[in-house]
Amino acid sequence: MSETRHPRPRRRRPLRTAVGFLVLLAVIGYFAVQRDSNGGAGAPYCTATGGADSRQKYEMTPEQAANAATIAAVGIAKGLPERAVTIALATAMQESSLRNLDHGDRDSLGLFQQRPSQGWGTPEQITDPVYSAGIFYDHLVDVPGYSRLPLTVAAQKVQRSGYPQAYAKHEPDATVLTSAFGGGGVLFCSGPAPLRGDPEEVRAELVRAFGKQALGAPAGSPGGAPDGTTGRAGVPEPEINLRLERDGGPDEARRGRAMAHWAVARSHELGIARVSYGDGGWTGGRARGKWQPKGGAGTSGAGDAHDAADGEVRIFVAR
Template identity: 40%
Template sequence: MALLAAGPPAPTPAAPRRPVRRALKYLVAIGSVCAVATVGVVVGLNRLSGGGPVTERCTAELDGSDWFLSPDQADNAALVAGTAVARGLPARATTIGLATALQESKLINIDHGDRDSVGLFQQRPSQGWGTAEQIMDPVYSTNAFYDVLVKVEGYEDMAVTDAAQTVQRSAYPQAYAQHEMRSRAWASALTGNSRGVLSCELGPVADADQKAPDAARDVVAGRLGRDLGLAPATAQADTSRQDPASSTVTVDATPLSPDDPERGAWATAQWAVATAQATQAVEVRVSDQVWLRDEAGWLPADSRLAPGEVRITVDVAE
């Protein structure tokens, strides 16, 4: 019987190329160091140039976690929350409103969407929410959302995604849940239930963007009325900062929470930080704390304001 020919012997594994592997490790290590150094140089140069943060952003902290929004998103969040506070709605309503707007539009007032949907909440004219022009007004669309939400029986005890879906009737009913924690953090800050937890990292106000004192105060006063239904108590040059290129608006926030003036004050103060990009605010004072744009955070103030009082200082043209 003929024996079958054996196949070729299996090749002997080559010995590992240690020098090559070491070289690769060194290259990876060097690359990592260079990447870190590059980031450090960019950040360092940015700080030295005085141009403000590389990425402007706003933060709300809750239970040890930071939840970020862009300044534009924070500005719209301030409206959604402020509207709920002005209407006397609970913080839960704000959480539901923010989660809905985050899912529907990423909290940006867009003029397009699925079929004829537009605006912060992607409401559809064909579904009876109003005209496209009306819905593109964020004040109108926010109030329209809450008008329906408050008619949902027991919405305060419902899961966020269920409450939002009852109002919106979305094709993706579970999508709202993913935004709950971020919305809770921002709702807690903007309703004054969490204090000193909302801040924004913003660049300095450009000289070309600075307004005359009266015009700058009018911007703050207009937003206070639009978002919170508050009118400034006083509006005048700020002598405490010894800065002729600034002006301060003083607000009595007590009407927002008559039984707890400090909560109304913190709601207003953190609203003022969230809208600082639009209003050009550089300092916000409440209670015994002060938020400084240059520091991007809250610090102890040199004096305590009266309960319910808030002072918003804006840069103005000299």
């Protein structure tokens, strides 16, 4: 008996795979274009770059950016070098991915996964980013020659981790973040413009992170914008005007940059609408979240009225 031979169906799996891959690329491209074309009003995200000529960048959520800003602020307020900030950031990136965790191995908690049972503090203290960063730095500076040690060695002498080499992979990104907050880099955050913030809360958080010297001498009437600038519907926006010390040198310039970028990093959380410092300004919900030059589109919408003078940082809170 003869058999009827049916031709084998052609295999279309490679074609389907290719089509599926192209569709995925199209979807990714669509959302990338949407994110870049909507003025920064899409899903919030933050980007740190290592400098004007640097191609290095690190993207993160607003939560991660806020925690990174706090870690950098505490180190700068203590007068510690950039190396210390880089070590702290790389450690937190490994231990918690820059998230303030309420859990961990055994009783480990917080950004640095510090343990109450090992004398790091109470659970409430350890889950306070300002406290946890501060006590990490206190232990770090007790390590002889920490700034000259490899990052893994310095971090391990503080953390006593079971995986000390894991810190090394975060050093490049931690270096970018350090530069963004206090060096020649930049940090910007996109997303919708905040609807409301409390200027007193912003002042209190500035003092917690940078110390009492953060507020400096006010340059206008307290609680309001001294130049009479207005926000939505002609309502004055409360301003926090931070004066830097005259002739403070590089350290004071570093502190000014850190406070300006701290404000951008915490804008979603604290309702900060605009920041002006040096030769540029940042406005929530505009210009894809990027810093703009003085008087440029997307800074204040009110011309040079919102540009900071030399030696000051101006923070405007939405209301």
